[in-house]
Amino acid sequence: METRRSDEALIEALRARGHRVTPQRMLIHRALQELGRHATADEVMEAVGGRLPNLSVPTVYATLDLLGQLGVVRRISPGEGPLLYDPRADDHHHLVCSRCGRVEDVDARVETGAAVAAARRAGFAPSHAEVVVSGLCASCASS
């Protein structure tokens, strides 16, 4: 089962960094995976639903940020509206509508090595590089 494999990967990632495995972490992660799209902390909270009746907002934020640090989800800030969390952690890029803030995935092969190398030269410890394309989404462009 897909979910089971994803769970085990998370458990391993948590343990590897000395973090505890808690039901909140497992279920928040699973909820975002099941949503299968960029979601806000609120949406993830709703998606967890009754599986954790006392789940609190700060826990959702803390957990999603931790998942981001572990590299199993990605944090996106559209510059418009609330932060988004992306269940995909593989290499892909993003398209951000500068009017409505909508974010879409873009799969394209782009060689970002030069930027990463320049980042290292600047003293940074890069963990990830992606292309962000800004412009107008289909619905904003037509209006």
Add this chain to the structure above:
Amino acid sequence: METRRSDEALIEALRARGHRVTPQRMLIHRALQELGRHATADEVMEAVGGRLPNLSVPTVYATLDLLGQLGVVRRISPGEGPLLYDPRADDHHHLVCSRCGRVEDVDARVETGAAVAAARRAGFAPSHAEVVVSGLCASCASS
């Protein structure tokens, strides 16, 4: 003089889109150019200083956003802390510290054409593409 040339470019950009040329727009733009680095709306407001004693925060936001739409400055959302405005509008990339939110410029040649083309295919009207490298900045990496 550099400032003078930059002013004229702004006036032209404003007129071309039917916007009015106001002292607020001219001075906010000039203040950000003089700062010469990524700055928050607050910092820009301070940088304008006494040149416009009654300048208000909403005007600063509205103006910087307009300058962003005109393509003369760039809006950056670090995902941590307040929005930043970048006086550079030429092609360059960004490095974002995932711990402290610091943003630095990266000059590197990256071919983003594939991502832009994919964006168009997805129905977007792209206006800009840049690489965002996330990781830890020098000071956060050492602590």
Add this chain to the structure above:
DNA sequence: GTCGCTGCAAAGTATTTGCATAGCC
């Protein structure tokens, strides 16, 4: 003279913080 821009005040929302309790290791 008209319409857009600015200033003021205020609201709204997202996100973070502090602290006591619960529960993982």
Add this chain to the structure above:
DNA sequence: GGCTATGCAAATACTTTGCAGCGAC
């Protein structure tokens, strides 16, 4: 059993909105 994570509540900070008056064209 110790120490981390969670839940609850509240605070903070940023950014936006509504409206009246001013000023660019």
